Amino acid sequence: MPEQEINVPLVPAHWTFPAHPSSVGRARKALGEVLPEPCSARFAEELTLIASELVTNALRHGARGKVEEVVELIAWPADGHYWLAVSDPGDTRPTLLPANPGALGGRGLFLVDALAAAWTVRPRATRGKSVVAGLRLDQGGRG
Structure with missing residues (x-):
């Protein structure tokens, strides 16, 4: 059968990384x-x-530094956005907390909130959660 021209969505890119800072x-x-x-x-x-x-x-x-755990990253374009999903085995939902001006860290989720067009947290079917964030493709990505 000859190859037909059909609209097939792109396959998401997927990586698994060990729970190590180098990841x-x-x-x-x-x-x-x-x-x-x-x-x-x-x-x-x-x-x-x-x-x-x-x-x-x-x-x-999510992984809490346990080397035996893994973190997954999935990336894909859809609906005018480039989406990222980062999954870990933890069950604690990330939340935006009041900023502490004297703290050296703790601003990561504020950056995600400021840059992403949308973000959310979804439970995984087996265990853990995925944090999903999207950046509009019309902000400089192909689209």
């Missing part, structure tokens, strides 16, 4: 290799910053 850099690098082309430098920076913050939170609060 943040590995996630950023992996995502950089699948960004839509052409895309602006700003779009790439914002998307990789969102991924970096979500993976960092998943490692700190």
Whole structure:
């Protein structure tokens, strides 16, 4: 049977990383290799910053530094956005807390909230949760 022209959605990119701090850099690098082309430098920076913050939170609060645990990153374009889902085994929902001006950290979710067009937390069927965030493709990504 000859190949037919049909509208098949793109297959999401998917990675699994160990619960280790080096996974943040590995996630950023992996995502950089699948960004839509052409895309602006700003779009790439914002998307990789969102991924970096979500993976960092998943490692700190979801996997809690347990080396035997893993964190997953899924990326895909759909509905005018480029979506990221970061999944971890934890059951604690991330929430925006009041900013502490003297703290050295704790601003990751504020960055995600400021940059993403939308974000949410979804429970996983087996265990844990996924934090899903989307950046509009018309902000400099292909679209």
